Amino acid sequence: xxxxxxxxxxxxxxFGATTRSDNWWIGPTLTFLGLSAFIxxxxxxxxxxxxxxxxxxxxxxxxxxxxxxxxxxGSAPVDHxxxxxxxxxxxxxxxxxxxxxxxxxSTPAALILIFPATFRLTCYYYRKAYYRSFAxxxxxxxxxxxxxxxxxxxxxxxxxQNLHRFALxxxxxxxxxxxYDAVVSFFKDGQFGVGVGSIVQTVNAILLxxxxxxxxxxxxxIGGRKNWMTCDGGKASTHHRLWLGCTRLNGRHMLWAWMxxxxxxxxxxxxxxxxxxxxTDLNTWD
Amino acid sequence: MSKRTFRVWRGDAEGxxxxxxxxxxxxxxxxxxxxxRIQAEQSPDLAVRWNCKAGKCGSCSMEVNGKPRLxxxxxxxxxxxxxxxxxxxxxxxxxxRDLVTDVSWNFEQNKRIPPFRPKAPGPDGKLRMWQExxxxxxxxxxxxxxxxxxxxxxxxxxxxxxxxxxxxxxxMRIASLxxxxxxxxxxxxxxxxxxxxxxxxxxxxxxxxxPEHINIxxxxxxxxxxxxxxxxYDPVAMLTRKIRGExxxxxxxxxxxx
Ligand code: SF4
Ligand code: SF4
Ligand code: FES
Ligand code: FES
Numbered sequence: 001x002x003x004x005x006x007x008x009x010x011x012x013x014x015f016g017a018t019t020r021s022d023n024w025w026i027g028p029t030l031t032f033l034g035l036s037a038f039i040x041x042x043x044x045x046x047x048x049x050x051x052x053x054x055x056x057x058x059x060x061x062x063x064x065x066x067x068x069x070x071x072x073x074g075s076a077p078v079d080h081x082x083x084x085x086x087x088x089x090x091x092x093x094x095x096x097x098x099x100x101x102x103x104x105x106s107t108p109a110a111l112i113l114i115f116p117a118t119f120r121l122t123c124y125y126y127r128k129a130y131y132r133s134f135a136x137x138x139x140x141x142x143x144x145x146x147x148x149x150x151x152x153x154x155x156x157x158x159x160x161q162n163l164h165r166f167a168l169x170x171x172x173x174x175x176x177x178x179x180y181d182a183v184v185s186f187f188k189d190g191q192f193g194v195g196v197g198s199i200v201q202t203v204n205a206i207l208l209x210x211x212x213x214x215x216x217x218x219x220x221x222i223g224g225r226k227n228w229m230t231c232d233g234g235k236a237s238t239h240h241r242l243w244l245g246c247t248r249l250n251g252r253h254m255l256w257a258w259m260x261x262x263x264x265x266x267x268x269x270x271x272x273x274x275x276x277x278x279x280t281d282l283n284t285w286d
Numbered sequence: 287m288s289k290r291t292f293r294v295w296r297g298d299a300e301g302x303x304x305x306x307x308x309x310x311x312x313x314x315x316x317x318x319x320x321x322x323r324i325q326a327e328q329s330p331d332l333a334v335r336w337n338c339k340a341g342k343c344g345s346c347s348m349e350v351n352g353k354p355r356l357x358x359x360x361x362x363x364x365x366x367x368x369x370x371x372x373x374x375x376x377x378x379x380x381x382x383r384d385l386v387t388d389v390s391w392n393f394e395q396n397k398r399i400p401p402f403r404p405k406a407p408g409p410d411g412k413l414r415m416w417q418e419x420x421x422x423x424x425x426x427x428x429x430x431x432x433x434x435x436x437x438x439x440x441x442x443x444x445x446x447x448x449x450x451x452x453x454x455x456x457x458m459r460i461a462s463l464x465x466x467x468x469x470x471x472x473x474x475x476x477x478x479x480x481x482x483x484x485x486x487x488x489x490x491x492x493x494x495x496x497p498e499h500i501n502i503x504x505x506x507x508x509x510x511x512x513x514x515x516x517x518x519y520d521p522v523a524m525l526t527r528k529i530r531g532e533x534x535x536x537x538x539x540x541x542x543x544x
Binding site: 008009010011018019020021022124127128131132137138141142144145147148149151152153154155158159162163165216217219220224225226227228229230233234236240250251253 | 295297299301302303304349351352353354369372374375376377381387414416418419421422438440441443444445446447451464465466467469482484485486487488489490491494495504508509511512513514515516518519520543544
């Protein structure tokens with residue numbers, strides 16, 4: 001802690017100034033470590049461009065598959081990609097970035113990770129999490145943060161946070177895609193079955209839905225923006241029911257945020273390990 | 287009965303210092319009891335504001351071991367027996383003396399908010415609304431105006447932006463008026479430009495300290511921010527209104543709210 005200049009009321013001044021005697025720094029430190037670990041893993045896994053497919057499983061970090069590079073190990077068959085193989089010029093871009101993994105740019109993940117990343121970046125919960133743990137504005141309640149006097153809140157550079165609902169629209173599309181992928185994970189060569197991977201992918205879709213449908217912007221758009229919760233003179237309304245359901249999820253938004261974040265990483269990891277042959281998937285097909 | 291040490295800030299706007307008191311404490315005692323015992327037995331001139339001793343008047347706000355608390359609702363036994371308990375006045379408001387601060391700035395903010403203006407009654411001379419319509423707003427009515435949320439809000443506390451931001455308690459008052467189905471005043475432009483909704487970065491300390499457990503951030507501030515987005519930042523909503531020729535301020539004045 002910096003030198004605290006004791007002022008009126010016995011309150012310190014300067015970064016970290018506080019009279020709190022509890023371990024207030026544990027929360028922001030854990031958040032910092034948790035988010036950093038996920039960012040490192042997601043960037044690494046996304047840049048691999050390989051081992052994201054283990055028939056019939058597809059890593060959620062690579063869904064939807066727009067283009068694929070069928071020469072990469074553990075890649076999905078070309079007919080699973082919406083637009084086929086990567087154009088040749090695209091694959092050449094990889095050479096421009098020495099030091100990064102071989103397929104850092106021609107990875108299917110590069111095209112789609114931006115959507116969930118933007119959704120979480122502008123999420124009202126994650127904003128709190130990284131404003132506290134990364135930006136230190138403030139690190140904890142009644143603990144002085146940084147940028148004293150220069151702080152502008154969300155009035156200036158951070159105005160883009162107000163566009164969170166547009167990230168939500170894409171996230172809703174992703175729920176459909178990931179739910180579809182979860183259903184597909186129960187069918188191998190046209191035959192129904194169940195594998196650990198199918199369950200992992202299904203849980204993933206459920207957790208992401210719980211996170212997305214508890215979104216504050218969603219809660220506003222489906223009912224919160226209205227002032228009348230009843231309609232036509234006291235009758236129950238659909239928007240009120242939807243709003244109540246969303247409110248229930250919203251009350252645990254932080255929990256859903258962490259569970260779904262962890263599970264996306266875990267799903268990718270599980271499928272990657274199966275695809276690499278490190279672990280064997282238990283299922284009804286083999 | 288056992289002895290505990292309290293470190294109480296004593297002073298005024300000119301300056302002051304912490305004074306240690308050893309106080310006999312018993313089961314069930316709260317911080318305010320200890321302060322009263324100090325007044326009774328050691329320092330009759332210790333300034334403390336209080337009124338109800340039941341967590342309902344919001345007068346006894348102060349900071350205990352660095353956290354904004356109602357001193358009448360904070361049990362001494364919540365602190366480890368060996369711990370010295372530090373008691374300070376609120377940081378965000380000017381000191382009057384010892385543990386008493388001048389919170390009148392909050393009353394000034396309240397006056398800036400255009401009050402409730404109900405729409406004209408129906409043909410039978412009555413205005414009707416249903417419980418479901420106002421459930422949301424009733425949560426905000428629990429507020430006891432202790433101003434602990436205003437004290438902890440870093441925008442006011444550390445960055446001293448009292449010129450820019452009215453603070454969580456009053457964004458919540460705006461929310462309760464804006465969500466009211468019978469109200470006819472449009473406060474959204476003011477909420478952005480004058481009351482400073484953008485200064486809050488939703489780090490939730492107001493919600494953490496509220497003794498009434500009002501979910502200020504999720505239920506009042508974020509919904510208000512979303513209403514500001516509807517009006518000023520969502521290009522699709524703005525364009526749609528333009529094409530349809532809608533004017534939300536006028537619609538509200540005419541009592542036509544969705
Ligand atoms: S959530 Fe906003 S209003 Fe509440 S304490 Fe934090 S910055 Fe202040
Ligand atoms: S909202 Fe809660 S913390 Fe703020 S003044 Fe009201 S009761 Fe106190
Ligand atoms: S607020 Fe968290 S996803 Fe929208
Ligand atoms: S004395 Fe009334 S709230 Fe504490």
